[in-house]
Amino acid sequence: MSQLKVRVVSRSTLKRLPLYLHLLESLADQGLQNVSCTQIAEKFDFDPTQVRKDLEATGEVGTARIGFRTVSLIVKIKEFLGWNNAHDAFLVGAGNMGKALLGYKDFDRYGLNIVAAFDKDTRKVGSRIFNREVLPLVKLPNLAKRMHINIGIVTVPAEYAQEVVDLMVVAGIKAIWNFAPAPLKIPEGVILENARLTQSLAVLTNNLTKVLGDDGKDLEKN
Amino acid sequence: MSQLKVRVVSRSTLKRLPLYLHLLESLADQGLQNVSCTQIAEKFDFDPTQVRKDLEATGEVGTARIGFRTVSLIVKIKEFLGWNNAHDAFLVGAGNMGKALLGYKDFDRYGLNIVAAFDKDTRKVGSRIFNREVLPLVKLPNLAKRMHINIGIVTVPAEYAQEVVDLMVVAGIKAIWNFAPAPLKIPEGVILENARLTQSLAVLTNNLTKVLGDDGKDLEKN
DNA sequence: CCGCTATCGAGAAACTTATATCGAGAAAAA
């Protein structure tokens, strides 16, 4: 069937892998040949066993007393995450967040290549943001089909998010990265991943409220 | 002790509360007086019991056959998250992500008020971004102390993140919202929350790799 | 007025994730 065997792992593991990857890349830059789970774990204050389990997902095997080959591990993680060859993506909503994503240089290293931006607002249409043209939203379906776009990024206000997503689904887009704070409905088979800043902020402000309001006991770690 | 009793809840619960809040606010706008956990759960494809357990954290109690009073629940969630009265924050790193955050209008609704931006780059210093002045980084410690700033937002490249954080800690900042993909060390008592887009992206691209490479079985839900 | 149904809240069970333990192998030190 498929040449690439992708194991099913927990979402938590999946979210730690990019952390390891960043670290490994900087270690590789420093010329480090091998790296142990213990070393990695220390950087993040994780349990070494957890790191070992996480890395197991990539299929890379280590050697006792040595650890893992740094470059080899980097390749395997990227492969596992699908970051080896970039997927083309369309972005809808050329507001602040949209612009920030368009301007983010490193996405190509993360398997993402935003090829065009779309917006409803006719004043934005026609302009260029970080060298990508802003197109009218109505052009999305045809273009997405013709260019075989798999990823759609949603950076519109919450009230328009569902209609944008519906449009993307019709256009054959398989995976949606949503930045709008709205509960979205998608059909079976389409992948939806929510990147919501407010969730992260909620954890921060709740913790802060606890330490400020009280004398700061019972704080969860990390 | 403290007048506000903040229960300790799981990180997962904490991250779902903003979702409920958004929904509740739009329901309240539509004039809905009461709302049941079942209704909320349907919108997100969650288990109703989970919603009930999550809401329990806020201290609000519901009535059988009726559910919860919408407005009252909104207030309680905001209170619990510390979103009722905004905390002042400093942002360091006036790049793309920094600009996007500075331009985000709704933060005041989420208990966050970014009062100033800082940057090392002398070309950026002195300019104004969305009506906030960009100040030289060296001015941060004194200003933060004088203004009793509790929250620091880090939107600098990974290699500068640790030094920025160290500066913030010295300046008495209690909570750090980090957007840099670097493992940061902070002293006991300081809160660190990482808002990393790459983690979310990793989940997306890994899932996409699975459905594209294979015939798409064993996909995890939401 | 009396069942019927929706909903809450509490406790138990099932599931998931994280941590600890242990044996084996490989390099380094004695």
Next chain:
DNA sequence: TTTTTCTCGATATAAGTTTCTCGATAGCGG
């Protein structure tokens, strides 16, 4: 060469989270 130490990988235990089950309560319909 032998011993020690580090690290992997596997298994087992513990902790945490979600889902299920149940009794109680409040409105609704007959």
